[in-house]
Amino acid sequence: MGFLDIDRVTKSFGGLKVLHETDISVEEGEFLVLVGPSGCGKSTLLNMIAGLEEVSSGQIVINGRSMNGVKPADRNIAMVFQSYALYPNMTVRGNISFGMEMHGIPKKEREKKIAEVAELLQISQLLDRKPGQLSGGQRQRVAMGRALTRDPDVFLFDEPLSNLDAKLRVDMRTEIKKLHQKLGTTIVYVTHDQIEALTLSTRIAVMYGGYVQQIGTPQEIYDNPANLFVAGFMGSPSMNLFPARIVSANGAPAAEISLSDGRSAVLPFAGRDGTGEEGREITLGIRPEAITEPDGADRKSRAVHVVDSRVEITEPAGSDIFVVTQMGGKDVTARFSADVPVKPGEDFQFAINMEKAVAFDPKTEARII
Amino acid sequence: MAISDTVRHRGAADRLRDLLPKLVLSPSVALVGIFVYGFILFTLYLSFTDSRILPSFGWVGWQNYGFLFRIRAWDTALTNLVIFGTLYIVICCLLGLLLAIFLDQRIRAEGFIRTIYLYPMALSFIVTGVAWKWFLDPGIGVEAVVRGWGFESFTFDWIKDSDMAIYTIVIAAVWQTSGFVMAMFLAGLRGIDSEMLRAAEIDGASTMALYRRIVIPQLRPAFMSAFVVLAHMAIKSYDLVIALTNGGPGTATEVPATFMYSYTFTRNQMGIGASSAVIMMLTIAAIIVPYLWSELREKK
Known part of the structure; x- marks a missing residue:
């Protein structure tokens, strides 16, 4: 009580x-x-x-x-x-x-x-x-x-x-x-x-x-x-939510996402339970501050993965710069530090901190990982 | 050449467009100027002349006003106006406020009831007067009906009683107008923020305290408008009195408007009639002008 x-x-x-x-x-x-x-x-x-x-x-x-x-x-x-x-x-x-x-x-x-x-x-x-x-x-x-x-x-x-x-x-x-x-x-x-x-x-x-x-x-x-x-x-700018698929990478669950030019990337969830879910379609959620330039990635994280993707728009916001790119067919916002020389239309490296990533069932909207 | 032509054309069109509102308005301005303000001035002038059956222009100074205030009937008319005006305004406001508060309690069929209360306002005072004349007539109205039920000693003959007849006019006028006052107060009540009422509920205000301390003080503008509307209706009331009692019994229900009419048009005392009209206008002005002044000043 x-x-x-x-x-x-x-x-x-x-x-x-x-x-x-x-x-x-x-x-x-x-x-x-x-x-x-x-x-x-x-x-x-x-x-x-x-x-x-x-x-x-x-x-x-x-x-x-x-x-x-x-x-x-x-x-x-x-x-x-x-x-x-x-x-x-x-x-x-x-x-x-x-x-x-x-x-x-x-x-x-x-x-x-x-x-x-x-x-x-x-x-x-x-x-x-x-x-x-x-x-x-x-x-x-x-x-x-x-x-x-x-x-x-x-x-x-x-x-x-x-x-x-x-x-x-x-x-x-x-x-x-x-x-x-x-x-x-x-x-x-x-x-x-x-x-x-x-x-x-x-x-x-x-x-x-x-x-x-x-x-x-x-x-x-x-x-x-x-x-x-x-x-x-919750959160502003809001969490990036885009479709992905669970695959197995070296025996551990990972998210496979499609990138802009038909390539795809496999991003293992770091040490988190998700076995037996392979092949399942998910909605992957990653907050903008968990997608950074490689130098700005969280050093304590054990699961930072770098992917190449095309920069579509940049939105400078003083201390940070919000960079929009395409992942899984959706606009995804990343948060770079303001001094990164990033230009729209160029390919750039995005470091994704998978420790902070979450996954949902696209139909029931319930949390999976 | 061509360019200057179009410029001149446009100049003319522009000028016409600027003039158009004035052109359209000028006939009504002229009519109002002549038939309202012109005749007010004419009446003011007549009140200082020796006009009898027709206007004449022999200047007699304040003589008509002197006569006017020595006439018994004018005295009665003023007394009646005070009685009628006070009761009419006070009862209408109280009844209107009460009805509005009751109607504001989210009751069923509110729209229907509101219409019923408002309907008397749609009637002319003549109709109200005639209807209430029959209704109050001891021979055919309430008294006859109640006696018909077996209450033989029941008496309700105010309309025939020269001391009470003025109150029958109050009853009929209140019946006609209180619905309108209710609508004004209802609009005021609806304008009060519902969050404020909930705040008062949390503050622990009883219904009485809520209305007395919070709601009614906020209806001040509605009270002001109601007062001005009712006051000028009271002062110029004529048709209701004519239809209901025709100023009688005797001159018991004479009001300034009926007095003015009878002296000007039936007793061939146009000068005195004009002076009574001027007094009425000044009375209304004494109410309206401060009201307008405060309203217009608040806008700034």
Whole structure:
């Protein structure tokens, strides 16, 4: 039993099942991010934790207390919304104070708490303004301030950064992470942005089509995706996925891939189990940073293989240069260091780190190797 | 030669295109100028003359205004306007708000109900007046029906009671307009961010607190528009009074508009009628001008 238990929870609207049976157990102080494309059920799950929507079956337990039938206000949770949902007719002070007023907290205590929260979020000078007079980032802080006054068991964030511009989003991301480290409150955070998920979380639940596809630490999710969806969704630029075939090379399993000019290459998986799968068609997944120029290859890896391929496009990105080539009939992005003299149209050596390669069944999309 | 010709041609076409909106608009501008603003000025002028059955141009200064405020019927009309206007605006706003809040609870057949509430607005005040006149008539309306059910002592004859008759006008006018006010408030309610309502739910606001502290304060623009619409309808109300009570019993339900009509066109006191019209216009202006001023100022 964790601090927040989502126990065999489902949600249907009429005959439409938007969330299939889901079990997630969150420890106290964890930062869980629910990530997935729109319509995957992540916001529904968050709303059910908040009590804004009823569970269709199963139960949600917070701090040992079953939440079935408990009103949002009595769950000791706080929520930050995408649109901030500040009350425009009240000042910042009024906004922060409102929840406490509704919970019958005496004025003196409220004043103290407001001052404390305002100090923490650096909004003391804004307390007498209306939300309409604030910038996006300031509104975001006020929304968090309102949530903080509750000393909640669980903090819920519903895509809180998606209305901010790119620069501010990165800043606020850091702020939220700092806040979590300072307060140590359990957080459940919904986003569709996989970078937010990777940078903020202590654990990620990747959701798609009403199912939790995989749950694990950011590193686990990134390095060991459970299926094709997770592999393609997490990481930017996204993982290269292209068709290949499993063959046997010196008794060990290897991936045979076709290259641009009709040649093919055999790339052994380094010391990983995959025997008995020979001849099987697979979708091979290799992240861009595992395909480099030969000098840039990971020296600790025992399975770096070099292949020649034609460079189609180069996309300089400051410190790196993304090089696009063809493998298995698909565009494949490699990540070279910026000083490699690579030109489009020329053949070049690509070093593939097969230790980081993963393989999926093209039909079931499940992980094989 | 040819080039300068086309240039000149294009110049003419351009000029025509620039002029076209003005040309198209000028007849209506002229009509509005003459028949609205021209006649307002004419009425203003007449109110300072000794006009009787026909306009005449003998200048009498403020005399008509002096007479006007000594006439009992004008006094009644103003008192009635205050009673009617206040009750009409307040009840319409309260009822409209209440209906809008009820209708906003995601009820079934909302579109159907909304249409029913809005329908009275589609009627002319004359129709409303006649219908309510029959409805309130003790001989054939509510009183007769309830007595027919056996409640012999039931009395509802406000329309015949000179103290209560003005309230029948309030009832009929509220029936006609509250659906419209409801639609205005409903639009305001629909404009409120649903995430905000959920935030209030998490904050622990009761339904009362939610509406009192968060929702209704945000309906201020809708209240302003409703007030302005209702206020000017109250001040210029004429047809409803004519159809429902015709200003009676006696002069008990005289309002400024009926007063103005009877003095100008039936009592051959055009000067006094004109001065009462000017007073009405100033009253409306006193409401509309600050409203427009605040609206236009906010746009900046």
